[in-house]
Amino acid sequence: MNAVTRGIRNAFRNIIRTSSIVIILGLSMGLALSMLIANKAVGDKIVAVKASVGNTVTISPAGFSNFSQVNNALTTSQLTKVNSLAHVTQLSENLTDRLTTIGSSQTSNPFGGGNSSSSNNQTSLSSPVTLNPDSGGGGGGRLFLSGGGGLPANFSPPISIIGTTAPNQINGTDITISSGKSINGSLDSNNSLISQDMASKNNLKVGSTFAAYGANLTVAGIFTTTNRGASNSVIISLPAEQRLSGQSGEVTSAIASIDSIDNLSSATSNIKTTLGSSADVVSSVDQANQAVQPLNSVKSISLYSLIGAIIAGGIIILLTMVMIVRERTREIGVLKAIGASNLRIAIQFMTEAVTLTLMGSAIGMALGAVAANPITRLLVTNSTSTGTPGVGGGGGPRVGGGGRGAFGFVRNNFSSIHAAVGWNIIIDGFIAAIVIALIGSGVVSLFISKVRPAEVLRSE
């Protein structure tokens, strides 16, 4: 039997004490592991979110809010200058508006926002959106009624109509043409794209017509999309929307594509300079940073908790070993008296500390593996639900309604955060545990070296 074997056996010398220490260490290690996993998962998500935002710059009229009704739209001529700037490869321009269903009773702007509400803004379409006041955000379901009360029986939610030069997307989300064909966003025609839900609700198919702004629009194509709010939308070309809504040359938003992420910052500055105070210019990186702000908080919390749990684990093992050494002072004296060196005794006690810590770590790993996901979810949910909504929240002229924008994007995306326990984390965890044990017991080695062999004769 050598010092290592004796150390391992000593770890089981007092089963009750060993069990207690191992459980406490296990809880500490479990928390540390959960935090390590949460930190890594959130970190990965932040990287993924930032990588997925692309090289785009969003341009909107200055002070434009989805909840405000200012009519300070940009103009096509202003944006033409932007299109000619260096590194801008493409510019998609949009003019959004809201149509009410002919014969529908309207509440006092239940969805907020919207650019105009003249009597001309009517359509024969009925919205496919089923209102459910308790359904929550993420696609236009939530409804707030000022003054309370119920909805009129013949109420139909307003429908978004988007005039765009890029009819293949809604708010950056690609659409898929399921029947018919797409339209030319630059050509002034009465052709339109409607969602599958809209077509079903109104019994429309490719070639059918419907009324809007007092004109007849033709269904050129029917689309599907992952953007839930887009089901309540009609897409037409930008010139057609400008003509039909009487907002000639006006644009409510534009998205500029930049040739490289490296040029994003300089291109954003150039666009800001070109448009001056008339526009708010936000790059996709800025949006991503706003979007991941709650995640950064979670990452910080998990990091501090991880450090705290590791320190707690270190203190537990240190105090345990101090207690054990004090209790076995005479035994240490005996070992020295019969020829053991300080190093040999220290190795024995270090092995004991490592054994206790590894047992605690094994329990901690199991706890961490079970608790990591719920803890991560809890941290993310709490952080995002108390966070400040980012750009683009709310409903109104932007397609998607309540819950969209950075904040909604964050919440929807973060529900997919999966805290996985990989081998690398387990190995890192065990290495960290051994280091903690060695540091804790290493300090104790100083106590051991100070025990005099003559201690063995004390109180004989």
Next chain:
Amino acid sequence: MLQVKNLKKSFKSGDTIVAAVNGISIDVKDGEFASIVGRSGSGKSTLLSLLGALDKPTSGEIKVDGQDITSLHDRELIKYRCQRIGFVFQGYNLVPNLTAKENVMLPMEFGGVSKNERQKRAQKLLDQVGLKADKQKRKPAKLSGGEQQRVAIARALANNPKLILADEPTGNLDSQTGEMIFDLLHSLSKTEKTTIIVVTHDQAIAGKTDSVFKLKDGKLDKRNK
């Protein structure tokens, strides 16, 4: 074998300095069975700890086989304690979670003896001190006081030391068992030709040893035989 010259050991107790051992000089021959007697506080145990290099003297000289152990460095002292000294304590001081045999093997491990050799020798020593085979695998808590002291004697003999120091080896035993343990030490000193120094306050036991050193107030009061 053992020559002690003008050995002194003082301790600080508050503002005063207490001389626990105050200028002791003794000679013990090879294979001699000697005893140190004296009242409580006379300096017996302090002298023993100095002889066993468990503590360092304030001044004086301790020569074992001609080598002055007071000038040894820490590493040499460890080797000295391991290979040239065997200790037997009043309270046995066996490691509680090791078996009797493992306790005997312990000094041999520190001395670098191979595992096979350790096992053979431990068994032989335990047989020699009269501990039955079935008890050799027991832990100290499952042995009587006399049996534990036998194990402690076997442990002291493990590395074939030239000098065995025993601090009141019969102090915790009944008189009959104490006499058996004393007889065992006595016979070992003859068969193994080991020098044994026993600290005791029992005059009857001391009377059976080859020489008796009587201490009083840290000084050698008398040497008999």
